[in-house]
Amino acid sequence: MSKLELNKKQKRDSLLESAFSLFTSKGINNTSISDIVKQSGVAKGTFYLYFKDKYDIRNMLIARKASQLFSKADDALMKSGISNIFDEIIFLVDNIINQFCENKSLLAFISKNLSWGIFKTSLINPSDDSEVYFYNIYSRLINREDVNFVDPEIMLFMIIELVSSTCYSAILYSEPVGIAELKPYLFDNIKSIIKRHLV
């Protein structure tokens, strides 16, 4: 990669990270392009060399952050030696929930913005290294040798939606209960979902 291209990648990354920190701290609606470039230390016009508008950079961020989240969880899973399908999924969910607990603004951002559409777009058209990993994790979970799922995509969809929406309320507002109290019920439900999709 030439020096110029490296420079460009750094600018893009800097804009992405500035946008993320602002989106998560002040919310997307209250973040202006001005804010983002100011935090990045680049000129306003530069933003438009890399992104179409605020929503373009948001979409890039969701895919990127969700991928990193899963990659991290998957790394831990690899080290754990777990091989049972139920345990694997619960492990991943638990790890992700813990990441959320430590980074509540990430939770707010992902929960409010992750849609299954962006999810799949990112799988099919990875725009970043982390998103390539993401694809590998996904396909490894789905195409296992030991088990056959009925409609595995629907299964994952339901688990992800259930986890993200309940955690949002439990972790951020302890509503109706805190995450610790919620977990047993949540994990039981996830197991039920998996069971439902086993042949």
Place this chain on the structure above:
Amino acid sequence: MSKLELNKKQKRDSLLESAFSLFTSKGINNTSISDIVKQSGVAKGTFYLYFKDKYDIRNMLIARKASQLFSKADDALMKSGISNIFDEIIFLVDNIINQFCENKSLLAFISKNLSWGIFKTSLINPSDDSEVYFYNIYSRLINREDVNFVDPEIMLFMIIELVSSTCYSAILYSEPVGIAELKPYLFDNIKSIIKRHLV
């Protein structure tokens, strides 16, 4: 109610309905106070006599629309003669899903904005007739003579979160599948959740 008070209530209702139609058709971010008052046929200053700002009227609307949704479903339930707890909840969910199918912008509005916090606020502090009704439905479901739930609030919470988040994607974008294909899995999962909370 005096004629003046009636007039005031009509103005407030008119503002609420105008805001709802604009929020659902153009989105909250793209709706201005100007738009709302123009559609309502009242002056700009008048808005501030009834609501603090755009987000104030939005919160009022969520509670109001969610209550109406549940009330309608409950009316149908009453006429159905169903008394089994599983069937009752599935019936309610199914009815609400059907309402969503017929009114997709309502789904988008409720899904993106309904939080358990507003939900409970509305239960505890009803600001409208429909919300009082709402409370009755809720307590009738929870405090039944025939069954005892463990943590009934968590159960309802999970069901509501699961339904609203999966329906959002399935009904509006047919992602990962359409609502018809999703329903069997969804209902099975709801039954599992209920079962889990029965003593």
Place this chain on the structure above:
Amino acid sequence: MSKLELNKKQKRDSLLESAFSLFTSKGINNTSISDIVKQSGVAKGTFYLYFKDKYDIRNMLIARKASQLFSKADDALMKSGISNIFDEIIFLVDNIINQFCENKSLLAFISKNLSWGIFKTSLINPSDDSEVYFYNIYSRLINREDVNFVDPEIMLFMIIELVSSTCYSAILYSEPVGIAELKPYLFDNIKSIIKRHLV
């Protein structure tokens, strides 16, 4: 007219006159809405209460200024006692040319922007008192008792186009000659045009 309405008319007039002085001194392209409101002493948003954009105010100005130009010339004609059709038209043209000589920026503005379309729109839909006068002058010239014109509209069109385009170059740049030197030829040509349209 209420005090409020009077105030509004004054604001509108002030904006029109500010825009005119800026358009004529700096050109339309180099005049921003900011410039106009600054000169008018009103807030930026106020501009948009009265005009759609820069081109809206420009069109209003052309009609207004052209009407005032003709009205002034016609007033002088009334006082002159001239009744011969050739002499009347030459008198009007001469008077307008002299107005242009004294107000070159007005000439630049009118010449570059007056189109027959705006001309007729202003005749049909006067948006101002001066434009009503304008209509009267026009119809009095066309519908005379003493003479009958063939295609009087085409005749006026040609005279106006010839005068405005040649004066632009002659008065502003003395190209190919100054206005004094041009006049004899111009007036002869106008007479030829009139003659051509007499039955």
Place this chain on the structure above:
Amino acid sequence: MSKLELNKKQKRDSLLESAFSLFTSKGINNTSISDIVKQSGVAKGTFYLYFKDKYDIRNMLIARKASQLFSKADDALMKSGISNIFDEIIFLVDNIINQFCENKSLLAFISKNLSWGIFKTSLINPSDDSEVYFYNIYSRLINREDVNFVDPEIMLFMIIELVSSTCYSAILYSEPVGIAELKPYLFDNIKSIIKRHLV
């Protein structure tokens, strides 16, 4: 001409033609340097190696396009065998009008921008082959053996201004009438102008 010089001429021509197509289709105000270089397939900086700014390239274009227009008309005239001065001028005007009818955006461009100043600059300082040709046509019309004109430059000036301003309205907007209906009057007036300048 060396290969390098040829390459440079091609770049310049390419920029000129791109600018022309954009100016005529979108208008000068809505055309940016970015647009021009994009259409030309050269880098932004390259533009500034050949032209000072947008208005520089516009002036080059007017002279170039006006010259081409006259050259084409003159070619046709040469082939026609016409030798009478009235007929020659009418022939040229008619030919140019017909060119305008077939290329309305050219008409809009020329009419709005051709000034007698640029006209003469182009005559005196031709910046291009076509402009040299242009000069020949001009002097051949003026310095004839068979006739002597009084102030031939004023004569041509008036004809050109009258034709370009009336055609603009008639061809582009059919105001006050279409070009076909206008032509008889226009030609009569041109003949009057010529007659006026014959000794």
Place this chain on the structure above:
DNA sequence: TATGAATGAGGGTTCATTCAT
């Protein structure tokens, strides 16, 4: 109570121009 004219900060976006490569 109700009005709606007025505000002006601040939003998104464009673009001519420069300059290191």
Place this chain on the structure above:
DNA sequence: CATGAATGAACCCTCATTCAT
């Protein structure tokens, strides 16, 4: 000669909010 990434001033326009009527 040619490039095109970067700049940042300047643009247009919106809008929540106020306040005299």
